[in-house]
Amino acid sequence: MYQTNYHRASSVDDAVKLLKSSDDGKLLAGGMTLIAAMKTRLAAPSDLIDLRHVGELKGISVAGKEVTIAAGTTHAEVAAHGELARACHAICHLASHIGDPHVRHMGTIGGSIANNDPAADYPAGLLALGATIVTNSREIAADDYFTGMFETALEEGEVVTAVKFTAPDQCGYAKFPNPASRYALTGVFVARRGGEVRVAVTGAGDDGVFRATAIEEALAGSFDPSALEGVSVSADDLMSDIHASADYRANLVVVMAKRAVAAAKG
Amino acid sequence: MSKVEMMVNGRKVAGEVEDRTLLVHFLRENLGMTGTHVGCDTSQCGACVVHLDGKAVKSCSMLAAQASGSDVITIEGLAAGGELHPVQAAFKEHHGLQCGFCTPGMIMAAVDMINRHPGGLDEKTVRAELEGNICRCTGYHNIVKAILAASGQMSAGAARAA
Known part of the structure; x- marks a missing residue:
């Protein structure tokens, strides 16, 4: 880890002040990503502003x-x-x-x-x-x-x-964890409010979290795992890496959506 | 440089450290308390687990400065008056270690787990709760047995005391 300067913020205003007066400062919350990134020198902030002791947060x-x-x-x-x-x-x-x-x-x-x-x-x-x-x-x-x-x-x-x-009328989350990191290889959260269903997918997208509209439309008609039979998601904008191909993730999105709906219906 | 002060195993300690110093290095190098281990250095293995204000945390993933003002318990702080903590005794009894490198973190994680489940634990819960602790000898079977035994003993003790 490169050298850094640690500051402990007493309030949100104090944190903003410390951040603005630093050269290349970063806010430190729990640090579970940032400290690890600093150890591998993927991040090297000049200053760390610790938010963990700010009561209002x-x-x-x-x-x-x-x-x-x-x-x-x-x-x-x-x-x-x-x-x-x-x-x-x-x-x-x-x-x-x-x-x-x-x-x-x-x-x-x-x-x-x-x-x-x-x-x-x-x-x-x-x-x-x-x-x-x-x-x-x-x-x-x-x-x-x-x-x-x-x-x-x-x-x-x-x-x-x-x-x-x-809080929605019903909601559920299902993730397929990467067996090593336990990050989501694909995770799907479904939420239903009346006839409106929102479905968001993490771990699978090429550019971060996204809404799966094809799944939302199918579930708006019937909020049941069976409504997703035959529904498929395009692999075009999904991630391919050593852990899984885009096609595999596209399949996982539907499988996890079914499990999330089943969980939501409890 | 930062001046850090904290309670470690009930003793007030202080030191002047570089801001980038990790808590585990402060414990091992400044205080000479080498019971807390560094296994992977990538926040995965859990050999460095200590209790910070009563909660299990990975001391390789936080700065000593972050812990300043806190109450820290390490593996050295568990045994009282030369008598092993029930979890330590259970690891000995059930042979919950092979090479022993992961053991300090396993025991600190186990004590935290048992504290959070005062009603007792089952095997499935113990295995899920050990997610953040890796035993390279793959000696999980006896580790799980030891934690279940200690949990049973500590819950029974708590019930008697109540």
């Missing part, structure tokens, strides 16, 4: 169907939150399968979506839920927020402070 609130998760909330906290599980079990299920128990004690929802790894779980959840990403300066719809592989709509000096969404 902690906590989950559930009021009826309205859910707000502060950006610094860890995966373990999301996974174990009883009230959230009653409102939207699938998001807890998703969080409980990120990495491993030790990673889930440090990694945060804000860190995950600020990084927008193409195989991370939360981007699929938030896109399918039609969530709103709240920052220190504005609110961004998930549809506009995830702009590509490791790319988001965040501007310089902008900090994710929370995500919020209205």
Whole structure:
């Protein structure tokens, strides 16, 4: 790891100030990706601004169907939150399968979506839920927020402070984990509100998380795994790598969508 | 350079370290506590697991500066007064180790797992919860047996105390 300068932010405003006064600073949430990237010298920020001790970035609130998760909330906290599980079990299920128990004690929802790894779980959840990403300066719809592989709509000096969404009528998440890394080789989150179904796919796209419209249309007619019999997804914009070909991932998208719907119907 | 201060196994410690110093290196090199191991250095193997403010974390994946002000427990802090912690005793009894390199992390992960499941554990849960700990000898069978035995013993102890 190259040299860096560590700063501990006391508030979001303080973090923004520290970030702006640094040469090439980065915000440090749980660090489960950033520290590993720094160790391999894939990242070399001049300054790290630690958000882990910022009180205003902690906590989950559930009021009826309205859910707000502060950006610094860890995966373990999301996974174990009883009230959230009653409102939207699938998001807890998703969080409980990120990495491993030790990673889930440090990694945060804000860190995950600020990084927008193409195989991370939360981007699929938030896109399918039609969530709103709240920052220190504005609110961004998930549809506009995830702009590509490791790319988001965040501007310089902008900090994710929370995500919020209205719990859908039914939702489910299924992922086929890479057997080595446990990142999603393909993960599919489905959410139904009345007759509207949103389906988001992570791990498979060539340019990060995306909505699978063919699957959405099939499920809008009948929210049942059987509605996906014979439905196929084009492999054109999917990823091919040593782990799986685009064709294999295209098949997995449909299989995982079926499992996600089955999970949603519980 | 950063001045870091933390409680390690109930003892207040302090040191001046480079900001890039990992917690595991602070423990091993500054404090000379070599019970916490570095296995893979890529955040996968879990040999470096310690407890930070009561939760299992990978000490190779956080900076010492991040841990400043926290309460850290390492494998050296488990045995009380020369008597093995129930999880350590169970690993000995059930031969939950072969080469022993992963053992400190396995035991710290096991204690955390048992704390989070006070009602007891089953084999499926233990195997799923060991996701972040790799045993290169592939000695999982006896590790799982040891954790189940310790969990049973500790839950029974808690029930008696209640």
